[in-house]
Amino acid sequence: MGATKTEHFTDKQNTIATLTKALGHPARIAIVEYLIKVDTCICGDIVNELPLAQPTVSQHLKELKNAGLIKGSIEGNSICYCIDEKIMEKLQKYFGNISTKLSNKKNTCC
Amino acid sequence: MGATKTEHFTDKQNTIATLTKALGHPARIAIVEYLIKVDTCICGDIVNELPLAQPTVSQHLKELKNAGLIKGSIEGNSICYCIDEKIMEKLQKYFGNISTKLSNKKNTCC
DNA sequence: AATTTATATCGTAATATTGCAATATTAAAG
DNA sequence: CTTTAATATTGCAATATTACGATATAAATT
Numbered sequence: 001m002g003a004t005k006t007e008h009f010t011d012k013q014n015t016i017a018t019l020t021k022a023l024g025h026p027a028r029i030a031i032v033e034y035l036i037k038v039d040t041c042i043c044g045d046i047v048n049e050l051p052l053a054q055p056t057v058s059q060h061l062k063e064l065k066n067a068g069l070i071k072g073s074i075e076g077n078s079i080c081y082c083i084d085e086k087i088m089e090k091l092q093k094y095f096g097n098i099s100t101k102l103s104n105k106k107n108t109c110c
Numbered sequence: 111m112g113a114t115k116t117e118h119f120t121d122k123q124n125t126i127a128t129l130t131k132a133l134g135h136p137a138r139i140a141i142v143e144y145l146i147k148v149d150t151c152i153c154g155d156i157v158n159e160l161p162l163a164q165p166t167v168s169q170h171l172k173e174l175k176n177a178g179l180i181k182g183s184i185e186g187n188s189i190c191y192c193i194d195e196k197i198m199e200k201l202q203k204y205f206g207n208i209s210t211k212l213s214n215k216k217n218t219c220c
Numbered sequence: 221a222a223t224t225t226a227t228a229t230c231g232t233a234a235t236a237t238t239g240c241a242a243t244a245t246t247a248a249a250g
Numbered sequence: 251c252t253t254t255a256a257t258a259t260t261g262c263a264a265t266a267t268t269a270c271g272a273t274a275t276a277a278a279t280t
Contacts, residue, residue: 017135
């Protein structure tokens with residue numbers, strides 16, 4: 001016990017859960033927002049933007065990368081990180097779809 | 111150590127992280143999708159829809175409720191759960207905004 | 221009142237996450 | 251080749267999450 005029972009859910013459900021889970025930490029939200037703000041891949045200085053130690057930031061970056069939300073490529077001495085637009089679009093569509101369905105809802109209980 | 115350092119991030123970042131974290135489990139994604147599918151508040155049978163034991167489902171429902179994603183009201187013998195449309199709209203706007211910003215991006219590295 | 225039904229809570233084991241100091245790695249600069 | 255700079259990995263302590271059996275609660279049914 002203790003581990004998530006992913007095998008009982010659909011691939012899509014697991015995919016969305018993986019993405020939202022990866023975003024489920026303020027530091028990782030901050031990283032994503034920073035990458036969007038600078039409007040370019042960023043080589044370095046992500047650590048200086050966050051109130052966390054370097055190994056911690058590195059770990060958060062790794063999780064975002066594992067989930068596919070960011071891409072990183074070695075750029076000489078440092079690493080170049082940037083948002084994967086396709087994945088963000090997937091989330092945007094997912095929540096857009098939910099909102100559409102909810103506004104079409106006929107029933108008005110609660 | 112071990113606890114998230116929420117105090118170092120903005121309220122908005124913490125709010126979005128709380129919502130995405132709550133959705134960061136396939137069972138909770140499945141619950142939300144089911145509530146949308148049935149197009150009404152649901153009194154009962156959420157447990158039967160999921161491949162998890164009743165206390166586990168109850169716990170997941172509690173987390174969704176704590177995050178504000180669903181609302182629940184006592185309906186006689188059972189409980190009536192439904193999606194909070196406002197909160198879903200907030201997520202939809204957040205990711206819509208990100209997608210807009212990303213598509214306006216001039217830089218094409220990575 | 222006793223039983224059934226639906227849901228919540230408690231307790232607990234297994235596992236995962238968070239955070240960081242210490243250390244490793246690797247490329248650029250001197 | 252040594253040093254510096256940027257990032258990753260390791261190891262570990264603190265804490266959180268996941269899952270469920272057992273039990274509690276509370277309204278509906280008999």
